Amino acid sequence: MHTRRHMLSDSAKVAALLAAVGLAPQLAKAQAASYNSAAFEAKNMADAMKALGAAVPVASKDVTVTAPDIAENGAVVPVGAAAALPGVKRLLILVEKNPAALAAMFEPSDAVEANISTRVKLGQSSNVFAVAILNDGKVLFAQKEVKVTLGGCGG
Amino acid sequence: MTDPMRIRAQVAGDKATVRVLMAHEMETGQRKDAAGKVIPAWFIQEVSATHNGKPVLSAQWGPSISKNPFMQFSLKGAKVGDKIAITWVDNKGEKRTDEATAS
Amino acid sequence: MNARTVKPGIAALALLACASAGAQTKSSADGIAEYRKMLEDGNPAELFEAKGEALWKEKRGPKNASLELCDLGKGAGIVKGAFVELPRYFADTNKVQDLESRLVSCMEALQGLNAAGISSTPFGRGEQNNVTALATWVAAESRGLKFNLPQNHVEEKRSYEIGKRVFFFRGGTHDFSCASCHGEDAKRIRLQDLPNLTKNPGDGIGFAAWPAYRVSNGQMWGMQLRLNDCYRQQRFPYPGFGSEATIAVSTYMGVNAKGAESIAPSIKR
Amino acid sequence: MASSKNVSMALVGLVFSAGCAVLPSPQELDVQGRAVMKASFRDQSIAKVNRIDQDPAQLACSTDQPLAPEQAKKVEADSLATIVWPAGGRYFGDWREGEKLAQNGRGMTWTDPSAETKDNGGNCYNCHEIDRKEISFGTIGPSLWNYGKIRGVKEVADPAAAPVVQYTWGKLWNSKAYVACSNMPRFGHAKVLDENQIRHLMALLLDPASPVNR
Secondary structure, X not given: OOOHHHHHHHXXXXXXXXXXXXXXXXXXXXXXOOOOHHHHHOOOHHHHHHHOOOOOOEEOOOEEEEOOOEEOOOOOEEEEEEEOOOOEXXXXXXXXXXXXXXXXXXXXXXXXXOEEEEEEOOOOOEEEEEEEEEOOOOEEEEEEEEEEOOOOOOO | OOOOOEEEEEEEOOEEEEEEEOOOOOEOOXXXXXXXXXXXXXXXXXXXXXXXXXXXXEEEEOOOEOOOOEEEEEEXXXXXXXXXXXXXXXXXXXXXXXXXXXX | OOOXXXXXXXXXXXXXXXXXXXXXXXXXXXXHHHHHHHHHOOOOHHHHHHHHHHHHXXXXXXXXXXXXXXXXXXXXXXXXXXXXXXXXXXXXXXXXXXXXHHHHHHHHHHHOOOHXXXXXXXXXXXHHHHHHHHHHHHXXXXXXXXXXOOOOOHHHHHHHHHHHHHHOOOEOOOOEOHHHHHOOOOEEEOOEEEOOOOOOOXXXXXXXXXXXXXXXXXXXXXXXXXXXXXXXXXXXXXXXXXXXXXXXXXXXXXXXXXXXXXXXXEEEO | OHHHHHHHHHHHOXXXXXXXXXXXXXXXXXXXXXXXXXXXXXXXXXXXXXXXXXXXXXXXXXXXXXOOHHHHHHHHHHHHOOOOOOHHHOOOOOHHHHHHHHHOOOOOOOOOOOOOHHHOOOOHHHHOOOXXXXXXXXXXXXXXXXXXXXXXXXXXXXXXXXXXXXXXXHHHHOHHHOOOOOOOOOOOOOOOOOHHHHHXXXXXXXXXXXXXXX
């Protein structure tokens, strides 16, 4: 699931993160093994991919991102990522203009279809990306622009 | 104190659509309260799913997942009566598992 | 989750809004409709519904009792169908009550909790959260039923008449009344469709859509909080929880909505 | 309201008899309705209960019925008399500031910091289309796209433009001078916006350089 390189950078970052929120060291230890905080703190897609040890993503029509053209509220924007290919190791959802681009990373087993949806926050109108990382190392992506509008009375 | 999830697993043909709602603040750590103090980040970081006890999906989330998160996926080979369990762990180390029966 | 697809009433409203606003906004109205449809599947209101059901059955308060004997208007303990007949007159309190104020009366009578204390608790805190969850569950038990408020008792008729006057009452720094925004068909604030609440606005619209989960702040809102925030935006002073104005205007909207199908708890912007 | 209830209670105790179960007259209900409003609200921050005290225009317009023509004329004439015309005949400010005010839907609620005009927006897009670039606009009021252009304003100082310039100022100051029960707030009259802010909105609507008139 992780290369040794990631594990090292992760544990340092997670330890710092947990120290910041005042959590006990044993907890930090328990979580450090999995959560890739470097990837989730990366400002943009390129840095997030680097933190995941993944190649530069290539646009592909085999990957689809589902999202509305327009969202009445950026606090809840439905986004789905899907890949019509076998051997999907990871499916990612990223929001270009959020302070940290990576929103979610899913690791489906063979028993789960590479088609997962969730809901994300958009600080402003932005491109959203779906990225598929395949077992053979290929990294493919699709993108869609979501316009966030101001609903209600704005008061 | 954590509140229960709502998990629905609906079987159609040889797969089940699993929809999960989790009760969580998903605080980004970027917002300030009325007094101008930063509200600390508090969000679910890891989610995992099992099918009759067997791990089928794991996920890592950042704080930009919406409050009271929703997640949907399709589980192959699921039958009516199968047990689907979801577990989340947040950045404070709080953890919750709930289970549903596919219908 | 609610498998219902987009409601014909909303589609019709959106269509009317487009017709009046021109071609430019057609795509944005369509976009908004698409967004709302995507949200319907997986409404976090379900989390509150589950909490409310558990609270109804849980022995709580100084009397260590559940709410299972609460009379919501159809007899002690009868929940199904109660929501679409509220507000109504209750002989024991000698008042017309809406769902939330009635729940608070039951919490006092059955569980020994302090009704005045709950009513003065700000929304989103303490027992008010429990009232909201309970209202969410009670409303959900009437999902798909049509509104049919009783208007037999003179106090119910009076509540409607007072409610109508409350609805049209203009005041505050901006001269707004409820009717300023909700008195005509096919109007919008920004991109938000405004139901005409002087008549039945259609299934699942207006009074037939609350309690609702607000995605903008991730909060569950009952009708009392919905009205409270309307009055805030109207630039009015603060309406008391369960005050006669809020209940009367609910009676007015509820009676007008006769025949409208309830979709509560719904999901809103 | 409270007194009528006490009377019925005193007469029949807790039991409602057919005798007292009669709906009050419409006039009595009007009185009760206002009493209910008075009793149902409390102060919260800057939003005080005196906001429920209606002035004659608010009172006259609190009905689902159209006003009688003579009543409407009176409200309009009284409202017209309240308009404060701009000092030194300076009607125009900066349309860029006007656009910001038009976008801003804040002000005067109990969650706003103060009741000073500096904390208030104009709320314009809530009800009007203005600059067409903004797709999130309301439809309670008419579209204001090309407001000045449609009215033939080529130069704001042009004497030929004076009638529309004055009308627009008056409308922003006290809308009820022109339509008795207009839905539009009386921005100047109610001290929601000050003269300078209204000048900026004037520029947004009428300045040929404003994006509204391109």
